[in-house]
Amino acid sequence: MKRETILLVDDEKEIVELLSIYLCNEGYRLLKAYDGMEALACLQKEEVDLIILDVMMPKMDGLVACMKIREERKMPIIILSAKNTDMDKISGLSIGADDYVGKPFNPLEIVARVKSQLRRYHAFNKDSNSLGNDSKLSFEDLTIDTSKHEVHIDQQKIKLTPREFSILELLARHQGQVLSLEQIYDKVWNEPFLDGGNTVMVHIRNLRDKIEVDSKRPRYIQTVWGVGYKLDGPS
Template structure:
């Protein structure tokens, strides 16, 4: 386990890769941007660090010894909503969809472009830290406690959680942004491209699978029967909407 630090108060990013050179290279790139970096070389070591340290984002390889990246992602998602970016040499669309299905927020292929990787890190951190998904930020930030209600759904802008028929569900930063966008505009159909551009703050290009995976994960949290959704509907060939008949 290697720990390197830049300046106090910056976001802490955990880099997990069994390739020592790649892990060190990514850490150096992050440190040049002013972040604190932690390094682990397998999933088990990553989980140990998360249990002991404040981590704001994770960059995670898939193929690793002891505990692979997908299994580590699933275990992290059992308790934490930390943004996870998978950095992998597996570049097939099916690999990307699988990674997102397991709970990752983004997927970057190796060999990676350092500028693109930094841009994706900044994008995820903006949502996680500065939009209030971090508990640490919530504690020192005044919140309105405003709620958005659609039928039995209550989106709490304070805790960034969704309450479904009185049951609280935790959302990742990306899931929260998507659901907030849809619930603030009940009945309006959003194409995948518009959802991506408004949530990821990036130009949309071949993003259907990425958005679809996050929609599927949201449904698993808010729908009793995901095959016959009550709230989050697909308008085939157009996009997604929150049903407005409850308003």
């Protein structure tokens, strides 16, 4: 069985070595880089299943690297940073990261988050019957192809992160039904809700920015104040 590969990017070598020990003990194959430029170069040569990415690094910081990675690749990205205010987390999630962990951290928490992200990512790339069998879902000019993991609006392909795609598919499978923040988080993140409300809202905002002509007057994803979100539109 092929070992899953994790690219660990941080200019603090002590952190790289510490996480390497924990992740290697879990059976993962580790690749190491110490700035954003090295990370991009590594991705040109290696197949990577997940990236752990520090923010404050020389040559190219983690936020710029994350944006460049997201231009072409969909694997999960976990940002690891000493900058851990709510605005820092929102910024990281807004540019395409799937998770954001502040420093200092517990290495066991990182391992748990890696496992959760990889479970979800691999589920995206399989034909899943958990939410139904239809591989294509259409609403007006919005088409979701779950077999190809693609979204088109008026035949124009829209680039979504795996997390954004999962949220959109979940809403589409429950067309017209209002899903709470907790329901969305439980289904998409596949872990207890706790304080995941802000995380869901950030991803919904990013999703709207990509699929709505005017994200302030959404055509597809509707907010039901005090309850949650729903996707409406004739099938």
